[in-house]
Amino acid sequence: MGALKRLDGTSVSEGSSADTERLALYEKFGAMAYGVILQIIPQPELAQQILVDLFASPEMDQCLKAPTSLACNIIRLARTKALEANRIATTANPLPAEPQQPENDNTEKLIFDLSFRQGYALGAIAERLQMPYADVMKSIRDYFKYLRTS
The missing domain is CATH 1.10.1740 (Rna Polymerase Sigma Factor; Chain: A)
Structure with a gap:
């Protein structure tokens, strides 16, 4: 061989x-x-x-x-x-220009998607969605809990 x-x-x-x-x-x-x-x-x-x-x-x-x-x-x-x-x-990949305020159940999924799948910093997500940084962190934690139980 x-x-x-x-x-x-x-x-x-x-x-x-x-x-x-x-x-x-x-x-x-x-x-x-x-x-x-x-x-x-x-x-x-x-x-x-x-x-x-x-x-x-x-x-x-x-x-x-x-x-x-x-x-x-x-x-x-x-x-x-x-x-x-x-x-x-994609040379420029900005966050959506006018993010819709989704239902609370979908907010956690949106934040996880923006952070994990699209690679945006948590500070940028908080600023764009007009949420406190702590709420963004909590949403990610809650989404992980949801994934573990599903």
Whole structure:
């Protein structure tokens, strides 16, 4: 058997432990990371490219060495990569010009969406929705509680 070929055309020996480790990580956490990326970038082709970039990136080595949970680190990195790709794809991505004051149940979901999926700072969300910063934080906490019970 010969050498495996990477996407960039370079060859890798089949016994490379780093590549074997990344493949194992992909098999274990790939679906989870892809789900996170799809929440931010709902285009499957672009999401798949980001997923490949995620597991091929040098930042993945830092995830392995970090003292925190590997799954959490991969989620954070997937989110970061997806938000970065989203910013590149859309040069200017302002908050909606005239945000509608949704029902209270939907406010928590809107704030979570703006923060997690679109990457806006909590201060910017509070200012735009004309809410105190503490209420924005409470909305996110309440939304997490709702997600845990659903």
